Structure formats: C-alpha cells, structure tokens
Amino acid sequence: MADPPASPSGDGGIREERDVFVPVADISRIVGKIILPNGKVDEEAVRELVSDFSTRRASCESDRCKRAKREAMTADDLLSEMAKQGFQDHIEPLKAWLHKYRLELPCTMEAEPNPLPVSDDVRDWSELPLDVLSAIFMKLGTIEILMGAGLVCRSWLVTAKSPELWRFVDMTRHKLVFSKAENVLCKMAKVAIDRSDGQMESFWAQKFVTSELLNYIASRCNSLKSIRLIGAYYFWDNGNVVIKLAAKCPMLEELEYSDQKQPWSFFTGIGAARPELKRLRVHLPWFDSDSILREMRMEQWSGDDEDEEEEEEEEESDEAWEARHNEEAFAIAESLHELRLLQMAGYGLTNKGVYAILEGCPHLEFLDLRECLHIEVNAELRARCANIRHVRLPGGGPYVRCPELQTIEADGGEVIEMDDLYEMEIRSQRNELAMDNTADNDDYYGENCCWDDYSLPSSPDSPALPMYSMDDPTYYWEL
Template identity: 65%
Template sequence: MDVDPSPVPESPVRDWSELPADPLTSIFMKLGAIEILMGAGLVCRSWLAAAKAPELWRFVDMTRHKLVFSKEPRTLCPMAKAAIDRSDGRMESFWGQQFVTGELLDYIATRANSLKSIRLISCIYFCEYSLVKVADKCPLLEEIECSYLTPPAEFFRSLGNVRPQLKRLRIHAEERGYDSDEIMGEMKMERRQQGDEEDEDEESEEESAEAWVARKNRDAFAIAESLHELRLLQMAGNNLTNKGLYAILKGCPHLE
C-alpha cells in the first residue's frame, strides 16, 4: 500500500529588512563603495540607514569597477560626494579612477579633514593645483598617488610648502614618448645632412650641458628642495639623470 509522503513544512519567510544595524554594517564592510551606493543601500529604509554608518566610509575605493568605465563624471562625482558626506569627516582614504574632477577635489578638501591617502588613477579632469589645495586643507595627508599627470616643477614646490611632511608620493606621467630629445636630435641630424639653410642658427641655439641637466632634473631638484620627509617616491616616466637622483637622495634622507 502506497503512503503519500507528508508535506515538507514550509520554513518561515525571513524579513531581511529587520536585521539589526550592527550585523548589516559588518556585512556592508565587505562590500565596496560602489556596491553599497548602487546596490545594498537601495534595498529598503533599514538597509539605507545601515549604509550611512560613517565607519563604512573611512576607506572609499572607486577604482577597478565596471561602472567607473561605463559612467561619466556627472554620474560618479555625485556618488563620491555622497560617500564623503556619509563619512562625516572621518574618511581616511579616497581612491578614484578616471572620473575625478577639480570640483570634486575641492569638495574633498573642504569635507575630509581626516584624509591620509588620495589616489587618482588616469584622471584628466583637474589641474595639479587642485591637488595642492587638497594637501593644504587636509592636515593628516601622508600619501598622494596620481597617474596620467605631468606636473611642472612648481607643483612639487607648492606641495612642499603646504604639506612638507608628506610621506609617500607617486607620480606616473601620461603615456607618451619620453625619448623626445633623441627624436629631435635625429631630426636635426637629418636636416643637416640635407643641407638645411637653418643649420647654423640651430647650432647656435643648442643648449649648454648645464642647461640640459637643469631641464632634465627640474622635477627632481624641486622634490629634493621641498619634500624632505618622503619615505617612498615613484616617478614613472620621468627623464631625471643621475644628478637628479643624487639630489633626491641627499634632500630626502628618510627614503626607504
């Protein structure tokens, strides 16, 4: 005789919106800033309240995410401002990729007094002096990283004036030909071989060895003069010579 199996009792439906704030905050800590802003924080009111806990926004990383590459600054900058506001002045690190503008840097400068680290990856919508303003307004700042930027030597002097105790500096110049001097030399040689009438003028305008060294090491000399507390320095894509390197080693004795 076949016996009908007893129905499996249904488990009660859990109302995830009733989770206490502390466990929710612990879970959100494992998410990134963009996931919280675009996902978890939009589920319900209780999750939104948990997503506004200041401790979630001490480290704001808005890099290496598909939205960074698919959304424009007009979308991402308001998200970054929301993260800054939620930190309630406790944000210690801000990392942004591509979308960061000068206006957003001004926002950070006025609302992130606890900032210790700022990393700007492939950001082209601001000038270097917006970064100097951040360094000036954030007294705890110890680390600056900026790629796709070729600042003038005066940038490093300004940085040293407002934040001489900076510990870590990474400046990765934009991708372009760093062998421009060699290329220009080859072009001059070709013109001379072709009997260019301007050869004599070009030869008379050739810079001296001292001027060439000064030009090549302009950034290195500025760093050596202004940033004596550096522990770490990266200058990718810079044309400094041994003389510039020696100046940095002498001017920044704490380099590790």
C-alpha cells in the same frame, strides 16, 4: 492473452493493457515502412519507431507523476518501464550513462507546484545588527553599496548611511568607472563624502575627477589622510586645485596624482603646502620627451615656406639637458624631506636626480623608479640605495613583491565585452574593404557605397540594442 501484471505504482488496481504492453498496431504500421524495396533499412522510420515508444512510455510515467503530485519525472521511472517491457540487457549501461550526466527528464504533464518548505530557523536578513551589516558592507566597496546594497530595505539603507562605513572611499578598478558618465560618478562621490560626515580618511578616484569635486572634498574632509587620483586624463590642474586641497587637509600623509607628468612647480607647491607628506605617487607610462619635441620641431619646419630661412637649432649642452630632466627630482629633494615612499616610475630623471632625492629625503623606505630609462643602474647607484627597504630600478629584478609599491593602472577594472570586440572586428573589416575600393570605385560616397553591402550579423538569441538615456544620479541614494 495473459492477464497484465498488477500496477507497481501503488494505486491498488490493474492498469489497462495499453499501459503495459508495447503498442503492437502502431509498431506494425511503422515496421512496414522500415524495410525499403531495395532491402535497406530506413533510418528515419527507425527513429520514428523509437520516438513513438519513448513518447508512450513517458506519457504513462507522467500520469504517475501527476497522481503522486511530483513536478518532474526522473530517469528511474523510465528504467522501471523498460524492465517491464523486456529490455533488461540495456538497464545497466543506461544507468551508468545517466549517473555520469545526472540526467533528469522534465515532466510532460503539468503538476501542482509543491510549496517551499518553511523552517523555523529562517533568518530575516533585515534584522541583522548594525555592526554585522557594516562589516558585510565594507567587503562590498563604495560603488557596490551606492549601486544597490543600500536600496534593499530601510534597515540596510540606515546602515549604508553610517559615517564609519565611509572612512575609506575607493572608486577605482570598477567597470562602472568606465561606463558611467563623469557627472554621475562625481555625484556618487559626493554622496559618499556627505555620508562620511567629515570622517573620511581616504579618497581614491579613477578617471572621473573634476576641479569642482576636489573643492567639494576640501570643504568637507578635514580628516583626509590619503587621496589618490589615477588616470584623470581629462582633468587639468591649471588652478593648482590639488595643491590647495593638500593645504586644507592638515592630516594628509599620502598623495597620488598619476598618469599625467607633473612639472617641478607642482612638487614645490606640494612641499610648501604639506612639507610633512609621507607618501608621494606620480608614476606614469614612459615616453621619450626628447623625441616628441624633435618631431614637433620637424613638423613646424616642414610647414614653413621654402624661401623662409630655417633657424638653426641651438645645440643643448649636456649640463642643460641633465638639469632639464632632473627638475622634478630636484624640487622633491628640496621640498619633501619627510617622504617614506616615492613612486616616480616613467619619469626622465638621471642618476644625478636620484642622488639628490636620496640626500634630500633621508627617511625613504620605498622607492620606485621603474621605466626611468635615463637612469644607469651601476654599482654606485646600488650602493646608495642599499639602506632602502624596497627599491625598484629600471631593467633590474626580479624583485621581492612589495604591496606598498603596487600600482593602480589607468585602465584597471575596465571590462571589454566579447560583443564589443566582435563589433570592432566587423568595423575593421568594413574599413579595410572601403580602403581597397576607394581607388577603383568612383561612386564610393554615393548610393552604391560598399557600406550597404555589409551589416552586423544578428541571431534570434541576440537582444536588441538598448536605447540609453541620461543617468539619474538620485537613484543611488534615494528610495
């Protein structure tokens, strides 16, 4: 047998014969099993042969990786071994395939980890100037700063408490607004208010507003210019808290109280407290109040005894119907003469109410009346709105994009995970099956209930459901 070639690895010696030549004994043993008695080739035996060869070649190269103190074995190492074993015809196609997929094989032998390179120009992010950190934090937003940016190090915490950083507090369109408890979000908002040190100019909140929070703002934010409340479905302003807040903020120019229909008395109160208000947003999804009232009356009548005579409903005149639908518009026209922007999308006013607003608010530049389906868009209405810079009427368009009239939706920022959708689908299937079996299954609520036959599928990769505890609001502002 010829002498084996010198080792190309640079170790200065001749490698053993087993490191260069194909393990003939093992291959002969495996090849003997490849040809079956019926003359067919056993595919499993072929795979075993290839696997044995690859394992031995990879073992040799991993030894070289260890001697060279490399953590990974690259594809080039295996290509060089294949060239030594006589597989030159397969080198180029394999190179093209490896180049396309950027394949790297992990080393099968443990190697000492290489230390990370240390550069002389490594920046210590904790030593950034205060103004630079403040500029970075302003890009994050209120919730992101409270949730983690201020907890990185002491210098970042000092920056996070800078009053200039809290002039604009925006707690909208964030997934945590829909996942955190109301009391936690209110305490986070109070932290932002305290850090502003009376310099807060804008406060935007979504979903979690309470009367106690608004009173807290009124007592500490005399510089407030803009307050926007979106989707606060569980807050009912029975005590006119919003009006009292507007009265205590002499610099207030913008007010939004959307997704709840406000009565005419609300607009009259706002006009009395802050007649110089410049922007008013009270848009809401359209709903037909007349149909709702009619259905309520029908349900009430259906519950009465048959012997009891039903009182005939007095027919409402057209004038009374129009006056009822334009109460809010008339209140705005009489109380808020300095408005520059008005959003009443979804309200039930008519053309008569629009004309009253245009006459009572001569400085209007932005008007949003989308989904006000009682408005008839005709030539007269368009002519009266011609002097307004941006106006949006129901059923019209397309309109030029206007950032001033962009709305924050009540569910803006809500994230529904795919796992939740999957679980909802499973529950839906359970409910359908339960409804189908209700009539035929007498033991529907007993031990043989069909709920026992179905369970949420699970996989080894899916994590266990966590046990949630009450959030600790102090986490967001204490080290």
